[in-house]
Structure formats: structure tokens, C-alpha cells
Amino acid sequence: MTANATRGRFVTLEGIDGAGKSTHVGFLAERMRARGRPVVTTREPGGTPAGERLRELLLGEPMHHDTETLLVFAARREHLARVISPALARGDWVLCDRFTDATWAYQGGGHGVDSARIAELERWVHGGVHPDLTILFDLPPAVSRGRLERAAANGRTLDKFERESDDFARRVRAAYLERARAEPARFRIVDSTRPVETVRDELARIVDAL
Template identity: 65%
Template sequence: MRGRFITLEGIDGAGKSTHAAWLAEAIAARGHRLVATREPGGTPFGEKLRDILLHVPMAHETEALLMFAARREHVVQVIEPALDRGDWVLCDRFTDATYAYQGGGHGVPTAQIAALEAIVHPGLQPDLTLLFDVPLAVSRERLLRSQAGGRSLDKFESEEQAFFARVRTAYLARAHEFARRFRVIDASRPVADVRAELAELVAGW
């Protein structure tokens, strides 16, 4: 039986990575073999592109093209083989992030992103997308706090508030458009509360 493809989405600082680790363990504890991965990245080639994408200035279209180039390798080398074996795949960001960041945030037309999506993963969509939603002020505060811990902000994290407002709006619009696949999670709550909601979900798997 084919595995389940679950993606985590949300603006920077929403808590995707925080909850990804816990979710991976919880899914494994339910007896499912799981591949936990992330985008951009997920393959050695993709990780090289990630480094470029997060740090080198480039045209918005270039950014979209590189995201999808990394994604194609990720789909071919990692995601499809895992799902075919029956493994579950938990992916920290996928194509919804390109619609939100390059589309909503940077103004790349949705039709262009859809055309790339059709080349890169025809017929493949997540079975479930968890959208960690937080007001901008909350994610900003978290990012600044993690920065105080010695980490510097990458190219996207350094964007202005208006950029994140557009990204968040684009995410919420996609959640509305693809309501059957998305679950919007109020990630402004304490970690334990968010986790309790996830635990309820996982209990049904």
C-alpha cells in the first residue's frame, strides 16, 4: 500500500521544524515507516541549491525555477520511491511554499508556478498539509529570539513585514481553495497546546 504524504507549511518562525521532529516520532510510534525531509533540500543536490537559495540574491523567477529544480530531484530520488515502498513522508515545506513565497511574497504569477508544478510533480499532491498559522508579530518575535541565540537570519527571514503578510495571506488562500487537503493549525498557542492538537490527529492514524 502506498504511503501517506504529509507536508508542513507556514511563515518563518511559525514552528514547523519544532513540531516536525515530534510528529516524526509520533508517526513512527504508530507503526509507520517514515521518511522525514525538507525543502528546499532533501537531496545532496537540493541542499546545495538550498544554500544558494537562502543566501544569494537573484531574480524572483530564478528563485522559483531553482526551487522546482531542487524539488524535481527530491520527488524522483526520495519522495516517490518512499511512497511506493509504503513509507510515509513528512516534508517540511513543499510546493504550497512556492505559491506562498515566490507567488504571494514576490509576485511570480500563479499560472507560471502552476506550469512548473505540472512538470515537476504531475499527479502528486500531499495527502495532508498542516498549515501552522501565526500572526506576523508572533513569528517575528520568535525569529528575533532565535537570532538572539546566535543564529543570523537568512534571505527570506530578513524580508520586511509586508512580505510576510503577503505570504501568510497566500497560504490562507490556498488552505481555503484546497480545504480538503489542508488543516490550519493555530500555532500562536504554546508548543504544548499545538502538540496536543497534533497528538489528537496522529491518534487517528
């Protein structure tokens, strides 16, 4: 994975809203710790004080899709500089709920932002840091919609993206799957229509093989 053997691994979780990323992030971190890996768990947009304030804007406020893309990458610049890069340099593992694949999927696939612009920002902001492994929680939008509606009925307020149409979610999912096809060595696609325990078993196998 890297020339520097002491560098930690960078693992990202991706998938449409309601796919199960937040459900499984704690389990994944514990599984890694049980195998002796120091783990930093974080999320995007967010992960830093400035990033969390940008998250509030991004998930709550309608805006031009280019503005959204720029703010996502602004939060990411902060996240890489303050959290992700220092953790990897210490030898910690980083487990991140969403990263740049989400920008390709949501702003690119969902909103149609020009891929050349996303690629340029990615080059600028990443500075050579890329995930070693990306777990893509995959399921049809109709299934995630049902889960989100149940969560909403139980009192959870849905954010801007969770309220988007199923057609939007279909474009996001297609963009994620296209990225997974383009980089099969980095991605593991997990069928998230299955019960939580079944998904968990597969995640344990993925982590144990790292």
C-alpha cells in the first residue's frame, strides 16, 4: 500500500443515505482495535470544528452545486491537515464515514458537477493522500428510502440529501458503482439489503484480512 511501512491505513465508508455506514462504523473500529490497530474514527463533511460548521451549512442550506462542491473540499482540506494526515503519519488507522468518493457520487453523479472540476479539486486538496480501502454499502434506493422513512417516523429529522428524490439516489448509487468498477482493488462492495448481523459478519472478514 505505501512505501512507508509505519503509515496507518486509511479506510473509508461510502454508500447512499440509509445504506448503513453509521450503523457499522463503531463495530468496524472495535474490530480493528481488537486486532491491535489504533483507530481514529471520523466523518465527512466534518471531522474538525470548522468542518462541522461547514457540515451544518452543507446538509441544511440549499446552494449552487459548485458552491456545495467547493465547501465540501474546503472542509476536507481542514480534515486532512488537522486529523487524517497526522493520524496516518503517527501510524494510526483512520476510519472515515464518507470521503471524496461521496463528492464524485453526490455532487458529480447526483448534481452533475463537471468531473474535471472535481478532479482538479481532488488533486489540490488531497496532496497525495488516498484511501487504502473503501467499503461501499450498496442497496437499491427503494430499500434505503424505507429505512429512512422508518427513522423519520421515529423522530429523526432527515437532512437535505436524505430528502432528495429516489431518482437522485439512483444517480448517486450508479456513480458509486462506477467508481468501484474503475478501482476494484480499493473497493469492497457490501450488499446492504441483508440483515445487520449478516453485513457485520462480512465486515469482520474484510477487516480481519487487512
